[in-house]
Amino acid sequence: MLASGDMLSSNSYATFVVGFAIMTDSMIYTLVLPFLPDLFAGRLHVPQRQISQWTALAFEVFAVATLLSNLVVGFFADTSASKSRPFLISVVIMAISTIIFFLGTTPTMILVSRAIQGASTTFTWVTGLAYLVAQVGEGELGAYVGWTTVGVAIGEIIGPLVGGPIYDYFGHWAAFGVVEALLLVDIILRVLAKDKKPEIQAQQDSEASIEQESETNTLFKDGHASPTNYNTMNYHAKGENLHRFVVSRLAREWLGTVFTLIVIFMVRGALEVALPLYLTQQYSWTPTKISLALLTITLPAAVNPIVGKFTSRQGPRWWSTGSFAICGAALISFGNVAGHSEESKTIFIIHSALVGICLAVLVNSNQVAISVASQRYGLARTHAKDKGEDLGRILSWLSPSMMLSGVTTSWAAGILLGPAYSSLMAYTEDAGWTIFCRGLGGLCIVAALGSSFLWRKW
Template sequence: MSTTLQSLRSSTPFITFTIAYAVFTDQFLFAAIVPVAPFALQQQLGIPEEKVQFWVTILLGVFGVACFVTSAPWGWYSDRSSSRRTPFLIGLFILLGATILLWVSPNIPVQILGRVLQGFASTIVWTTGLAVLVDTVGQAHIGEYMGYVGIALNAGTLVAPLLGGVVFERCGYNAVFGLIIAVVGIDILLRVVMNERTPSTGEVCLDKTASLSSLDLEAAPSTTKDDVPIISATSTVDTRPASSLPPIIRLCFSARFLATLWATLVLAATFSGFQTVLPLMVHDTFHWSSIGGGLIFLPLTFPALFGPLVGRLTDRFPNSGRWFATSGFLIMSVSLVLLRLVEKDLPDQQALLCVLLVLIGSCMTLALEPLLAEITGGATRLDAENAKSGAVAVGSYGQAYALFNMAWAGGNTVGPLWAGFIIEYAGWKTMTWTLGLLSGVTAIPVVLLCGGWIFGRRT
């Protein structure tokens, strides 16, 4: 029985579920307060109604800033830690501290501190957690499994505002945080039970203290002109020393990787921008309650269920990711611009809003899975380069995901500020077409660089 339990703790399905649930918890804590915040800031902290949108925007922006600042050092630490499980568990204490502060905060400064700690906890999930996942399933299948992470992310976006709004309206402020504590409690249990295992990619895995030259191999990895790892049975180990720069710096010299980070930032900005303004928009336009403010996320997040399918196709047909992501940004651009037509409390305009949100949610799924696969591929190519030079293998996944988290955090900072301030000073129509323009422009570097330079020589 103990052997069976031990196998379960380190099994791919259980580790995947644990990482996905950690992402769900992270997003749940972030989003559950979104429909509640406008009412709670007035009732709990006495913020005047005309200042509510301003402080909601600031609090969401602070979360993104904290993620951005903590990502690089935490990714560096995660790659050098003897176990990813330990830093993953550290995040629990930070998450608990953030939850308690947000619950009992008597004023805005304590709310800001709680959001800072929440941002740090999010960094741990997105750097260490995703590195554990790629260690478990391997780079060849990461697109499909990132699809499950995408479902968890979107489930948190959907379920949290809905439950937060319902519980707040029916049971009050304290009940919302009782619900959050229950979700965090399950996360604690899963992270404690999970037992990480060594990478099982089916490829050569290097110990953090071993070099390629110490292994009994007849073949060494090399790279093509397109920077795609290959194996040559006749190649010899290149003993030239690898660059002394950290992987997080070397990745930033790749135009392909930078294009992926830019697309990630834009996707996150659109995602978080809608989280900021949608509840208040439907409240002001359609006169919906906090329950309606939560339900409006359903059409936006439902398409995430197709994330694993998109990821699987990306894994099977590597160049398809470029076209999935490009199509996603182009269709999203048109849909965002068309949102300016929603301006009156009419049934047909409510239906139009839902249809456009489904399209936008579908585009986010089309773009997110290929982008996550590109981040993983960047770290894989860098590790292959290190192995070719015979360098000590430290690993790059934590730092690659740290850069992803920085881009996502940058979007989480820019999105609420962009959407919140533009809608306050220029209106809903201006906010939607500016986001649409940003998305359309982003399709250009995505089609040119994601998946490698589009005009490069094929191998």
């Protein structure tokens, strides 16, 4: 039987804590969405004509803060010897943001709280994944990352369904109490989280190092790159620069994956903005029906552990390429849905569910890719420095935790670009909906082509 200390530093507990933290972050983000306009109108006495502007600003400030905080969070996580302590700090920042939000009496205070919340989201994701990567071996990382991302779906499902009714029936302070109670549990779980014992961590790093050396050695023969691996037929490297080559390749693959995630989150962000208003205008659906319809976008995240397991073994290349192609075709077909009949409603939900499944697979496979890449990159960069190889300014600056921040960076960019794209379309009309869906579908097809050139070697 595991001792309590061993249990609190185990892979399972680390996965549960990170998953719960991500769920809390996601739930608090979505919990306020149903009553944010009422908050501005009622408690803050914002004129009716200005409510939409302040609501949009609340989203934009959050996204900008998330993007900007990525510049420092990765460095902070890297310089900390303990990976569990920075992870704990992130929930403290979240608590501060919620207190300002619910105690705020002016629109400006709400924007300040949303900015702090954006920074806390970055801290939660980057330090949480950094903690998980430090705890789990590479061979199991995909499955564990898959389980943590289930927290996102749970938070996105529960948040709006709980936030609206609580605010409607029990009031402002009841919603505040629910949020703070949730954060209290989150704080306790993170306080209990422990770093892996040094001897266990050293053994895990040694095994990963041997695997990395094996991968590197297969690339080269007699000081030259193999013409059949990593698409390096014309690349010639001297023995002392072998690790630099691997580091450079991983950095390029990571950058491509970040752009892939931006496309994914942009598509999802555009749909999350457009679907509620479209369903209201076209089918006159109530908020309850719309919430259930949105489950077709969030519920498919339940497949994440399975996708993560296969991605760890096979790599994300074909999972990403295939899902993008299917998603693109589904979105183009989605644009043909029109009319107000029961049949059109059924076809609408089927298309939405298919797109939701594709997006879930895409998010998870590419998040696993970034997690694995950061782990391999850290080992290869350490070997390169130990052997005195010149990494150059950019590769010396790019750290494993900065690579992990690519997830939150792409998400923030996506939730900026997605709504911006939606605002250009008259998607509540049949003609505008067709253009809206076909534009997103075409973007997915292009992304499928791009994904086919990423992670050709895993």
